[in-house]
Amino acid sequence: MKKREMNRDWIATARTLSEALPYLQRYDGAIVVIKLGGHAMGSDEAMETFARDVVLMRQVGVNPVIVHGGGPMINEMLEKLQIKSDFVGGKRVTDEATMEVVEMVLSGRVNKRIVQAINRQGGKAVGLSGKDANLITCDPADPALGLVGDPNDVDPAILRTLFSDDTIPVIAPLGSGRNGETYNINGDTAAGAVAAALKADRLLLLTDVDGVKDPDGNVLTELTATQIHDMIRDGVIAGGMIPKTETALNAIDGGVRAVVIIDGRAPNAVLLELFTEHGAGSLIRAG
Numbered sequence: 001m002k003k004r005e006m007n008r009d010w011i012a013t014a015r016t017l018s019e020a021l022p023y024l025q026r027y028d029g030a031i032v033v034i035k036l037g038g039h040a041m042g043s044d045e046a047m048e049t050f051a052r053d054v055v056l057m058r059q060v061g062v063n064p065v066i067v068h069g070g071g072p073m074i075n076e077m078l079e080k081l082q083i084k085s086d087f088v089g090g091k092r093v094t095d096e097a098t099m100e101v102v103e104m105v106l107s108g109r110v111n112k113r114i115v116q117a118i119n120r121q122g123g124k125a126v127g128l129s130g131k132d133a134n135l136i137t138c139d140p141a142d143p144a145l146g147l148v149g150d151p152n153d154v155d156p157a158i159l160r161t162l163f164s165d166d167t168i169p170v171i172a173p174l175g176s177g178r179n180g181e182t183y184n185i186n187g188d189t190a191a192g193a194v195a196a197a198l199k200a201d202r203l204l205l206l207t208d209v210d211g212v213k214d215p216d217g218n219v220l221t222e223l224t225a226t227q228i229h230d231m232i233r234d235g236v237i238a239g240g241m242i243p244k245t246e247t248a249l250n251a252i253d254g255g256v257r258a259v260v261i262i263d264g265r266a267p268n269a270v271l272l273e274l275f276t277e278h279g280a281g282s283l284i285r286a287g
């Protein structure tokens, strides 16, 4: 039974819903790839909110695809096992022992946590890695990085099958080599490759900062390719933000309409970005 009382908050909520109509219409049937970084995963409560947002997206006709990271969780397990780990240009140098841990953590604990969270909210999520159904085939990225892969062949057929069954794919960033090897793919790189193969309407890169920052720490609300190249060259964009911005450019080149780098720790970040006029973070779009 609804309580028949007037309250400013509820009136504002109703107005927000009403104002969402043009956005709901715009994204009906759209494909939205969301990269959920390890740093953005946070508490169980934050995961629950994220999962609810994803289920809502699906409910209103969007086809969401989740590609996740899990760097901090891999670090934790490597430390327990006393395996040393180094990063070059934001990517983990991956030998065979490291690869075993990466696969175990990403395909196991991290992937299933997200799948379970979505299913608990009434969605239907299926966990897979880039190795399933030939989704992502890799070539070695750089001999210095060992088993780090560059996605060179992405077959999104399995994802389209899942869309047609109202199912939400949750993808761990691993890929197969041409000779049966397993490759570790940076989560942003994997998300970009999947988004390009699907010609996604949006790629949302959820991280732990408000967006891409200039040297004074101000978030740049819109970024061009030239700005990104200059900022990487000058060291203003560093560490994990390098693969993120490079991914954004590659995704746009590959046919994605727009990429947004946003703070995934902010409550309802995904809904705010898609269904309200209050988009946040840094936008990179096709020219």
Ligand SMILES: Nc1ncnc2c1ncn2[C@@H]1O[C@H](COP(=O)(O)OP(=O)(O)O)[C@@H](O)[C@H]1O
Pocket (backbone or CB within 6 Å): 036, 037, 038, 039, 040, 069, 071, 206, 207, 208, 209, 211, 212, 213, 214, 236, 237, 238, 239, 240, 241, 242
């Ligand atoms: N110019 C920049 N603007 C914002 N963040 C930056 C910038 N340069 C480097 N970073 C770093 O990039 C990090 C995001 O990358 P990463 O830690 O790999 O995130 P995730 O785990 O979400 O993929 C930020 O926390 C920040 O420390």
Ligand SMILES: CC(=O)N[C@@H](CCC(=O)OP(=O)(O)O)C(=O)O
Pocket (backbone or CB within 6 Å): 036, 037, 038, 039, 068, 069, 070, 071, 072, 074, 090, 091, 092, 102, 148, 149, 173, 184, 185, 186, 187, 188, 240
């Ligand atoms: C090659 C490479 O660096 N792979 C990443 C995969 C996980 C990832 O990208 O996690 P975040 O998104 O949380 O950083 C790694 O081993 O950490």
